[in-house]
């Protein structure tokens with residue numbers, strides 16, 4: 001799955017034309033994760049709030065499945081320790 005394929009599916013199944021979008025669709029999971037799942041989050045940025053509100057209300061269809069749409073909320077990534085999995089320090093400063 002690529003952003004171009006997602007864009008084509010959004011157009012063919014939902015009537016979302018490229019000119020409605022501010023940016024190409026963005027896949028929000030790592031590629032290695034995508035290989036092991038059959039669904040995942042995609043960010044679609046509409047140019048105007050009316051279009052965004054419409055798709056948040058009715059959702060979208062993707063390959064025949066109904067998908068929910070909701071606001072994207074940017075959050076700060078938590079970089080915990082990959083060594084001991086504590087969230088209080090980074091891997092570089094781990095003392096274990």
Ligand SMILES: [Zn+2]
Pocket residue numbers: 081082083084085086089090091093094095096
């Ligand atoms: Zn640690």
